[in-house]
Amino acid sequence: MQQRAKILAIGYTVRHIVCSGSRAGYEMYAADAIGDVDMKRCAKDYIPLNWDHADPKLLEGTIKAVDGVIIGSGFEGANFDFLTAEDEGKIVGNKPAKTKQVANKAWLASKLDDFGIPQPLTYTGKAITDGEAKQLHYPVVAKPAYGGGGIANFFCYTETELIRSAKQLPEFLFQDYIKGEAASISVISSKREAIAISVNEQLIGMDSLSAPGALVYCGNISPFVTAYSDTACEIAETLTKELGLLGSNGVDIVITDDGPVVIEVNPRIQGSLDTVELSTGLNLVDETTKAVEGDLVLDSVNAKRYAVKAIVFAAHDGAIAGNFDTGKGGIVDIPKKGRLVKQGEPIATGIGIGDNRASAFAEAMKNVDRIKVGVIAQYPLG
Numbered sequence: 001m002q003q004r005a006k007i008l009a010i011g012y013t014v015r016h017i018v019c020s021g022s023r024a025g026y027e028m029y030a031a032d033a034i035g036d037v038d039m040k041r042c043a044k045d046y047i048p049l050n051w052d053h054a055d056p057k058l059l060e061g062t063i064k065a066v067d068g069v070i071i072g073s074g075f076e077g078a079n080f081d082f083l084t085a086e087d088e089g090k091i092v093g094n095k096p097a098k099t100k101q102v103a104n105k106a107w108l109a110s111k112l113d114d115f116g117i118p119q120p121l122t123y124t125g126k127a128i129t130d131g132e133a134k135q136l137h138y139p140v141v142a143k144p145a146y147g148g149g150g151i152a153n154f155f156c157y158t159e160t161e162l163i164r165s166a167k168q169l170p171e172f173l174f175q176d177y178i179k180g181e182a183a184s185i186s187v188i189s190s191k192r193e194a195i196a197i198s199v200n201e202q203l204i205g206m207d208s209l210s211a212p213g214a215l216v217y218c219g220n221i222s223p224f225v226t227a228y229s230d231t232a233c234e235i236a237e238t239l240t241k242e243l244g245l246l247g248s249n250g251v252d253i254v255i256t257d258d259g260p261v262v263i264e265v266n267p268r269i270q271g272s273l274d275t276v277e278l279s280t281g282l283n284l285v286d287e288t289t290k291a292v293e294g295d296l297v298l299d300s301v302n303a304k305r306y307a308v309k310a311i312v313f314a315a316h317d318g319a320i321a322g323n324f325d326t327g328k329g330g331i332v333d334i335p336k337k338g339r340l341v342k343q344g345e346p347i348a349t350g351i352g353i354g355d356n357r358a359s360a361f362a363e364a365m366k367n368v369d370r371i372k373v374g375v376i377a378q379y380p381l382g
Helices: 015-023 037-042 056-065 096-103 105-115 125-129 159-168 229-243 273-280 284-293 357-372
Strands: 006-010 027-032 045-048 068-071 122-124 140-143 154-156 173-176 181-189 194-204 217-222 247-256 259-266 306-313 318-320 346-354 375-377
Touching: 006 015, 006 056, 015 027, 015 037, 015 273, 015 284, 027 037, 027 056, 068 284, 096 105, 096 259, 105 122, 105 173, 105 229, 105 259, 122 125, 125 159, 125 173, 154 159, 159 173, 181 229, 181 284, 194 229, 194 273, 217 273, 217 357, 229 247, 229 259, 247 284, 273 284, 273 306, 273 346, 306 357, 346 357
Parallel strands: 006 027, 006 068, 027 045
Antiparallel strands: 122 173, 140 154, 140 173, 181 194, 181 247, 194 217, 217 306, 247 259, 306 346, 318 375
């Protein structure tokens, strides 16, 4: 008997969470800024958010009416001070204060130092302009203290660029760029234990997906097979326990020739949910709920197949001309026909499944092509 029959998912986009919860038998409610067609089909009710003024307090009534709340991406630093103790008890995962703390990349960098976990050399813009920073190595990655997806990230290639950017963005972080293979580890944890359930390859800045930047997150491939998989999982499990994280959490890493280097921690359900579920056969919303309510019921998790998600971004301003909701499958995050999109905005996501990485990736890219032909140029956009 599920103790949390009705669950509200809150985030910039929550299709992956809502549809996962619906498949597990939960009555799902959604609040996001996108309103994808397939998300609405899985949700009992949908509350559109104005992302420029996304105030969680507007959801207070809905939070009181449901049994559980999952806070997704985009709300890591949001103000949830209006929640009562009873409301906070409904959160399926980390409490807002914990999420805000761990999602702060500057705070996390100091903790990784304390734990002795490898990470990039990191300084705030203020530390750089105050002359407190040691020698960084170019290119340097600049990123906001909060937020994921890499949309706001950029490179500084020279000292002149670094100093100028640090003065303009004193709260940004500036890190050594770590060369290697980008990956993430998905972890499920209860109050007493944590288990890494999947190592996932990250797709970053892909031109074939019209990524609007070299550091933009474009999707995942699960599993990611590497000689450092066991080491990466051990680091992720240790870090999750040391930080006191609960539920579903992700650790972003780069696999270098010398081993894993931790880049950041996502104290929430991650975008890799799609490929992890398709690869392992788990339902992450259900497993997360069980872990939060008691002890982990997982022992060891093995990949059964390869799964790929590839996010397609708009190469130009335009409108959705195709109907992706055809019943063929292979496409998620389905936009409503006629929706206007600006260059660089995500359109939809291609999914691929296969017995090996190559076949799964090929299937995903076929679905990517279906998405691309469904967008037409339209000027002026308005």
